[in-house]
Amino acid sequence: MGALAIKNVTKSFGDTHILKGIDIEIESGQFLILVGPSGCGKSTLMNIIAGLESPTTGEVHIGGRVVNNVAPKDRDIAMVFQSYALYPTMNVRQNIAFGMETRGVPKKEQDEIIARVAKMLQMDHLLDRKPSQLSGGQRQRVAMGRALARDPILFLFDEPLSNLDAKLRVEMRTEIKQLHHRLKTTIVYVTHDQIEAMTLGDKIAVMKDGVIQQFGSPQEIYDQPANLFVASFIGSPSMNFIPCHLAEQDGQLGVSLQSEGEARFIALPQAAKLTGSVGKKVILGIRPEQFDVVGEQGLACKVHLTEPTGPDTMVLTQLNGIEVCARLHPREAKGPGDTVRLQPDVSKAVLFDAESEARLA
Ligand SMILES: Nc1ncnc2c1ncn2[C@@H]1O[C@H](COP(=O)(O)OP(=O)(O)OP(=O)(O)O)[C@@H](O)[C@H]1O
Numbered sequence: 001m002g003a004l005a006i007k008n009v010t011k012s013f014g015d016t017h018i019l020k021g022i023d024i025e026i027e028s029g030q031f032l033i034l035v036g037p038s039g040c041g042k043s044t045l046m047n048i049i050a051g052l053e054s055p056t057t058g059e060v061h062i063g064g065r066v067v068n069n070v071a072p073k074d075r076d077i078a079m080v081f082q083s084y085a086l087y088p089t090m091n092v093r094q095n096i097a098f099g100m101e102t103r104g105v106p107k108k109e110q111d112e113i114i115a116r117v118a119k120m121l122q123m124d125h126l127l128d129r130k131p132s133q134l135s136g137g138q139r140q141r142v143a144m145g146r147a148l149a150r151d152p153i154l155f156l157f158d159e160p161l162s163n164l165d166a167k168l169r170v171e172m173r174t175e176i177k178q179l180h181h182r183l184k185t186t187i188v189y190v191t192h193d194q195i196e197a198m199t200l201g202d203k204i205a206v207m208k209d210g211v212i213q214q215f216g217s218p219q220e221i222y223d224q225p226a227n228l229f230v231a232s233f234i235g236s237p238s239m240n241f242i243p244c245h246l247a248e249q250d251g252q253l254g255v256s257l258q259s260e261g262e263a264r265f266i267a268l269p270q271a272a273k274l275t276g277s278v279g280k281k282v283i284l285g286i287r288p289e290q291f292d293v294v295g296e297q298g299l300a301c302k303v304h305l306t307e308p309t310g311p312d313t314m315v316l317t318q319l320n321g322i323e324v325c326a327r328l329h330p331r332e333a334k335g336p337g338d339t340v341r342l343q344p345d346v347s348k349a350v351l352f353d354a355e356s357e358a359r360l361a
Pocket of ligand 1: 013037044
């Protein structure tokens with residue numbers, strides 16, 4: 001069994017069902033992301049893994065043993081929270097040493113571990129400072145240092161970067177990624193930031209309303225989202241969702257796309273398995289970067305608005321009556337009122353059932 005296995009875990013507070021049958025398993029050394037909107041149950045699941053809450057039903061396995069009845073301190077885990085929870089009267093060295101002190105680690109060994117961790121996190125020069133003399137990023141690094149000093153089976157990070165400003169978040173994200181790469185630790189990391197999820201995770205569990213909507217690698221989740229919710233949650237700007245009807249032309253299944261100027265049938269090879277569904281209401285999912293600017297064969301689309309981001313320009317236009325965003329090279333973007341000829345990269349497009357919202361192809 002893997003480093004962490006969560007088996008059919010449910011959690012209710014009174015009559016409110018917060019987690020509704022969670023199953024997750026990760027291998028040793030993997031970086032698992034729990035991502036989802038506020039209130040979906042991420043922290044509750046994390047607290048169950050940590051032992052701060054008990055599951056209503058189901059089992060938690062850490063390092064191959066069932067830990068349902070094992071106290072948090074005996075689970076061989078280390079937690080890093082968004083509030084750094086440092087002791088204000090202790091300096092950095094004492095803060096890192098605190099857990100080791102209570103576990104009775106000999107002084108010499110403590111010094112060696114502190115030196116190793118401080119070097120790893122590049123905070124040798126901060127060891128004698130109090131938390132009040134540190135920046136937010138440095139405090140977060142101390143909290144991580146304290147977790148690293150334990151060398152546990154499992155690290156739990158609950159939104160560790162959410163109190164940091166945007167620039168520092170990116171820096172710390174890179175630091176955590178490098179640390180994971182170097183140490184090959186097993187990490188469970190809660191965030192509601194989809195960029196953090198995509199950049200850090202080996203595996204991502206996308207949650208909504210106490211249910212895992214999809215569990216997979218970042219690329220699987222990006223390329224083959226299980227449903228409209230996952231597709232809209234991951235990726236920025238969001239995937240375009242274009243309402244269509246499944247149609248057949250020259251023996252091929254596809255959809256009709258209509259710009260303000262013209263309509264065109266777009267064959268979708270991946271829809272071949274949907275024979276018998278002609279006329280069905282579907283949603284065509286196309287990400288902004290999956291449009292090419294082409295010559296006459298492209299669909300003539302009127303540009304409503306352009307939003308330059310530097311390397312790219314977001315071009316807003318309309319298809320099948322809804323606003324659609326295409327991410328183009330600035331050279332190709334043109335301006336509001338102009339026409340661009342767009343061709344969707346259908347090989348990457350995704351089809352969803354308009355009713356159930358699940359991916360069809
Ligand atoms: N002790 C509790 N008693 C009752 N309801 C609770 C308790 N703890 C959490 N909840 C409820 O469970 C739901 C999930 O909360 P949880 O904190 O796990 O969500 P989350 O996904 O971590 O959200 P956020 O991103 O805002 O931290 C919320 O609706 C919350 O109000």
